[in-house]
Amino acid sequence: MKANLKLRTVHGHSCIWLSVFVFQCCFQLSASLLFWTAYVEVRYFDSVSNETVGSICECGVFGADSPIFSASGLLVLPNSDPLACSKNTTFNAKQQKWIALVKNGDCTYSQKIRAAWRNGASAVVIYNIDGTGNNTELMAHPDATNIVAIMVGNILGTEMAELVNKGSDVYVAIAVAKTYGWWYSGTWAYSLSFTFIGITAITLFYFAYLFIKRMYRNQQLKKQEMEMKRENEKAIAKLEVRTLRTGDPEVESEDVICVVCTESFRHNEKVTVLPCRHFYHKKCIEPWLLEHPTCPMCKFHILKYKIDEEIDEPPSSSSPSSDTFRLSVIRTEQLHTSDSRNTDPLGRPSGSGPEIQTQHIYENLAFEEEAERMEHQNINSQG
Template identity: 35%
Template structure:
């Protein structure tokens, strides 16, 4: 996106208004000849000071030079402009003898000047530039002027010819095609502007890249910054009490009781973990949760701290779990086990579960990384005796 903006800005700078200009232009050789009355000598001069208009035929033309009769309207903008051609009568002008109109720039469009002069049978139009422009010439757009040759000359050249005409001295002019040049759209200011725009775009792009990688580094650090405490957390989870559910044991109805995380009923041989808050869950459901969040999903007890372990709180991510959701009414029996011969004390504590915890449990069951070493084989019959207490089984003591 930034690259396209840069390309567009460069094109706008390099080709401002280029749709109305040609890519090439031609100079015009202007040769003048007149007789100086004071010395009765012929004066000739040739300069490549003219420039053909964009729509002008690139042809040679010759004839006497004329100018507007009204000194206040030397631009030739009025449709009824009358021209004075020293050395040529009005009948000759209207009869088709070649003559060239000399008019000043400004007052109207180039097209209007050419059309008005062509209406007076002028075979060519010479427009001299403004005084502030000096010898410079500019491109001229004048579509619809037919076969009339149009050139522009600098202000000094135009005034030299105008002074002779005002003295009523006939001036012959020959216009020929000069050098073909390619239009130069790039100026010094344009180069500076393009350089500044390029540097600005590079600074913006560099700032964006720095911001992106800083954010990525912070995210990576937050994700893996608590790796040093995971061993302590796993060690603490490993000390939580385990119990294997058996059919028909007192205090738990496997047909009604279910895990608050996965919302599935307990089944015979399911291994459950008993938290310090006396809430129980499937070991496969609660262990991954505790490894990441440390708290009981139901009462939010910090299980790791309750066991006497300390983990920096700013290095762990805790996501609160809603205690209840409207329309959800599920209860889970909680068990309290004690190592007494042929006895188990069971306490039922109402809890609630959410649909969010179901997804967390299911995704945790698919984690085959760190939790595998922690959980072991959920269906194994060989669970360490110091972590499991069986209720209602006389042989468990």
């Protein structure tokens, strides 16, 4: 019972931990799938038209590990490698506040962002590879989180790079726009759906496993209980039963009572005598023994007695003499000489030599009355 309780507690704890784990996974997943867009304002002086040209669009996406801040400055390209993958990448910055413009490809986002940061850029604009149009990606750059990093499409990035290459001073201002969830991108929606379905399925399977395990355990316990009851029934059927007659010491004495019902014993009542020599009303003790195969007074185990008896006695004496009922010899001598049970509650002498008591014990209780009648007839015919 205690082990069962402990098992339930362990199951309860594992359920709570699993729920916390699933919740944390969902939370982290949804947090990692949120992203911010950026307004990108581009201004430059057009020497042909002799005027300042400007445009603004919500066309940038903040990197997943970027600070979500505004930034502004003059756009500067890397000196040699437009991809800024080399450790020796340098930028020709003329002003204190400047933004690096780097092309995507060949190395990680972190490497590009770190190169710009080393050279003192206040932000990095990474534009996508050729042939991707205005598409952007959500950049992951866990090793470069110091400065603002956004991605813009290839078309805008290439235009800005050409302007800078022509010698124009291109001024860029980055501002925080909006946050979007996974639903913004179809691929993410699918990924998240599959993840969610996966987690739900695993959780369901786990709970189903726990349920089946518990059902199986309960079934086993019930089976054991039934088996125990059957064993108890067998042991009860083998117990000594006496019918009290007028003149029996326990009928006359008001001090001798059945401890189950606390009533004294009356003439013609049936009493069950346990191997420990404690006795009770038959109708009182049998329901008790079915549930607990022990004597209510001294805790003597009637099943244990049965086992001891089977070991001690030679097999020939315990073999059934007929199919319907059998006789069994209980060695009361063995019980009377034991240290803990010297007194006989029935009032018979306990230490007066070996005393063999022959007793009728029936596998089927329906034969009890019949056998008693036959016994009386035998006595009468002998007399």
